[in-house]
Amino acid sequence: MTVIHPVVMCGGSGTRLWPRSRKSQPKPFLPLVGESTLFEATLDRCADGDRFAPPVIVTGAGHRAHVETQSGAHSGTRVIVEPEAKNTAAAIALAAARLDPDAIMLVLPSDHHIADVPAFRAAAHTAANLAREGWLVAFGITPTEPETGFGYILRGAPLEGGFAVERFVEKPDLATAKGFLADGRYSWNGGIFVYRAGTFLDELARHRPALADAVREAVAKGREDGAAFHPDPAAFARIEGESVDYAVMEETDRAAMVPVAMGWSDIGNWQALRDAREGDAAGNRVRGNVELVDCRNVLAETDGPRISVIGLEDIAIVVDGNEVLVTTMAGAQKVGKLGGATNQ
Amino acid sequence: MTVIHPVVMCGGSGTRLWPRSRKSQPKPFLPLVGESTLFEATLDRCADGDRFAPPVIVTGAGHRAHVETQSGAHSGTRVIVEPEAKNTAAAIALAAARLDPDAIMLVLPSDHHIADVPAFRAAAHTAANLAREGWLVAFGITPTEPETGFGYILRGAPLEGGFAVERFVEKPDLATAKGFLADGRYSWNGGIFVYRAGTFLDELARHRPALADAVREAVAKGREDGAAFHPDPAAFARIEGESVDYAVMEETDRAAMVPVAMGWSDIGNWQALRDAREGDAAGNRVRGNVELVDCRNVLAETDGPRISVIGLEDIAIVVDGNEVLVTTMAGAQKVGKLGGATNQ
Numbered sequence: 001m002t003v004i005h006p007v008v009m010c011g012g013s014g015t016r017l018w019p020r021s022r023k024s025q026p027k028p029f030l031p032l033v034g035e036s037t038l039f040e041a042t043l044d045r046c047a048d049g050d051r052f053a054p055p056v057i058v059t060g061a062g063h064r065a066h067v068e069t070q071s072g073a074h075s076g077t078r079v080i081v082e083p084e085a086k087n088t089a090a091a092i093a094l095a096a097a098r099l100d101p102d103a104i105m106l107v108l109p110s111d112h113h114i115a116d117v118p119a120f121r122a123a124a125h126t127a128a129n130l131a132r133e134g135w136l137v138a139f140g141i142t143p144t145e146p147e148t149g150f151g152y153i154l155r156g157a158p159l160e161g162g163f164a165v166e167r168f169v170e171k172p173d174l175a176t177a178k179g180f181l182a183d184g185r186y187s188w189n190g191g192i193f194v195y196r197a198g199t200f201l202d203e204l205a206r207h208r209p210a211l212a213d214a215v216r217e218a219v220a221k222g223r224e225d226g227a228a229f230h231p232d233p234a235a236f237a238r239i240e241g242e243s244v245d246y247a248v249m250e251e252t253d254r255a256a257m258v259p260v261a262m263g264w265s266d267i268g269n270w271q272a273l274r275d276a277r278e279g280d281a282a283g284n285r286v287r288g289n290v291e292l293v294d295c296r297n298v299l300a301e302t303d304g305p306r307i308s309v310i311g312l313e314d315i316a317i318v319v320d321g322n323e324v325l326v327t328t329m330a331g332a333q334k335v336g337k338l339g340g341a342t343n344q
Numbered sequence: 345m346t347v348i349h350p351v352v353m354c355g356g357s358g359t360r361l362w363p364r365s366r367k368s369q370p371k372p373f374l375p376l377v378g379e380s381t382l383f384e385a386t387l388d389r390c391a392d393g394d395r396f397a398p399p400v401i402v403t404g405a406g407h408r409a410h411v412e413t414q415s416g417a418h419s420g421t422r423v424i425v426e427p428e429a430k431n432t433a434a435a436i437a438l439a440a441a442r443l444d445p446d447a448i449m450l451v452l453p454s455d456h457h458i459a460d461v462p463a464f465r466a467a468a469h470t471a472a473n474l475a476r477e478g479w480l481v482a483f484g485i486t487p488t489e490p491e492t493g494f495g496y497i498l499r500g501a502p503l504e505g506g507f508a509v510e511r512f513v514e515k516p517d518l519a520t521a522k523g524f525l526a527d528g529r530y531s532w533n534g535g536i537f538v539y540r541a542g543t544f545l546d547e548l549a550r551h552r553p554a555l556a557d558a559v560r561e562a563v564a565k566g567r568e569d570g571a572a573f574h575p576d577p578a579a580f581a582r583i584e585g586e587s588v589d590y591a592v593m594e595e596t597d598r599a600a601m602v603p604v605a606m607g608w609s610d611i612g613n614w615q616a617l618r619d620a621r622e623g624d625a626a627g628n629r630v631r632g633n634v635e636l637v638d639c640r641n642v643l644a645e646t647d648g649p650r651i652s653v654i655g656l657e658d659i660a661i662v663v664d665g666n667e668v669l670v671t672t673m674a675g676a677q678k679v680g681k682l683g684g685a686t687n688q
Binding site for chain 1: 666670676679682
């Protein structure tokens with residue numbers, strides 16, 4: 001069985017779960033769903049020593065202390081500290097360049113929730129087999145709703161355990177998303193990828209030669225520091241940041257997808273977090289000192305002050321430090337644009 | 345023109361405006377509508393020296409410091425400190441017994457809001473004329489909604505500027521209240537009364553002789569203390585507390601009412617307070633550090649932490665100290681039953 005190298009990307013803090021998630025307490029490092037943080041759960045999910053190598057974590061200097069504290073249980077963890085954030089293509093390329101060209105890497109966002117771990121692992125190994133044959137594999141997450149906040153993948157010809165990718169599709173409008181759901185051949189693109197490291201770098205060099213060059217130089221001139229690696233800042237600064245979707249996946253003719261239904265959520269806003277948590281009989285999710293009267297499907301959480309709620313449905317109430325957020329679930333998409341979220 | 349003696353009753357703290365109103369910061373002494381507190385506004389409303397005598401304030405020891413601080417601007421104010429709360433019949437009787445029998449007294453709750461002060465004053469003087477003729481006069485507030493939280497007054501035969509009372513009616517159900525509104529002869533009983541002091545005491549002695557006796561003795565054995573008067577605790581303790589409505593108004597055959605439309609509110613819950621405050625173009629009322637997005641008719645106020653709200657309508661959000669209240673306007677009636685409100 002192919003050993004898989006988890007590559008966990010710990011990027012920006014995100015503002016959509018403000019005020020719980022903040023610059024000083026970024027989303028991946030918070031225990032949002034269960035008792036583990038999203039980052040810890042991501043590492044635990046691929047911590048089977050027979051099937052997974054120790055993780056490689058790509059992060060920025062700002063998150064490094066969180067990463068080191070929360071990855072302590074996983075021996076052999078290596079950390080790549082980006083001099084600055086340059087989007088996912090560069091982050092993945094750094095990890096690929098630090099691995100053996102034949103290594104199979106599983107690229108994972110650090111802030112997603114996956115309820116069905118066996119399904120996740122099975123998909124990873126199916127994808128690993130395709131990656132070994134030279135495919136650049138995306139997880140294609142079976143959609144459960146006509147979601148307009150995600151990109152979609154249209155599957156093409158069948159492969160062993162998956163499909164060639166016919167086309168990556170930008171975030172659709174609602175009518176289009178409903179069509180995708182009815183069609184059955186569309187999956188969500190959850191930003192989870194499996195590559196042979198050398199193949200990924202070859203494809204990057206073919207489609208984004210300048211980016212690939214800059215990464216190669218940043219790694220060659222980089223500096224080891226215990227378990228951490230620091231790419232050369234000057235070389236890295238030359239990079240024009242681009243997502244791996246644009247830079248590689250939409251360009252290559254070797255894109256494949258493995259369909260998977262694994263209770264996935266990007267915990268992209270308070271509604272998604274509400275849905276990822278287990279509710280009581282009335283669908284309410286509370287944490288901390290909360291009294292609810294005549295409420296349904298309410299998420300209420302507080303780090304101290306008591307919250308008392310009467311008569312509400314489908315709203316989120318979050319008390320954190322000196323901030324109180326009250327939003328409808330429909331309005332949760334706008335949280336990141338609030339004054340408090342943008343001026344942290 | 346008859347000089348009127350305002351008698352302001354500062355009773356319990358109330359729990360329906362929790363968490364802003366608390367035992368330690370009772371409703372009458374908070375600036376809930378404008379910049380004055382409800383108590384200050386009550387005094388200011390009858391502070392015309394030609395028409396009104398200095399006020400008599402009936403309160404408990406717990407509220408005395410608030411009363412003295414906030415009545416400082418009104419020279420000649422006298423305070424009666426009840427040894428314990430015994431409902432309105434006893435409180436009014438204490439004030440009546442301390443006034444000249446011929447004095448015309450205007451009994452006022454300390455925690456109501458009245459938008460139209462000239463209308464209030466005109467009604468007071470109309471009622472004073474009836475009181476001088478021996479009537480026990482209630483303000484009959486022209487109803488604007490089929491309110492089920494108030495008692496009603498059914499008017500009878502016309503008098504000069506008012507009507508004899510046909511009947512006092514308990515809080516009705518909604519269908520009955522709608523009928524009252526359509527009928528046109530029903531008014532709200534706002535707990536505002538005008539009496540000749542001696543007539544009130546005579547009627548009390550007739551219908552509640554024990555109560556009248558106990559008050560007489562409590563006053564006779566009472567103790568002066570500067571501008572404050574302390575009724576005798578032992579005599580006062582004998583009183584069986586009863587509302588003036590039951591003890592006198594529903595018993596006497598000399599009950600009258602003066603109809604008045606004066607923008608009255610008892611500020612009886614967060615919905616009433618929302619409605620008493622002036623809103624912005626979207627009907628929102630905010631105090632303190634608040635950001636609203638896509639909100640209508642929301643009341644939001646905070647004594648410190650920022651409140652951010654998205655997409656809500658007709659709710660109240662109140663942050664006070666270590667408490668956060670979020671309620672629909674329909675649910676505002678239940679605030680007093682919350683754990684926080686009952687265990688202060």
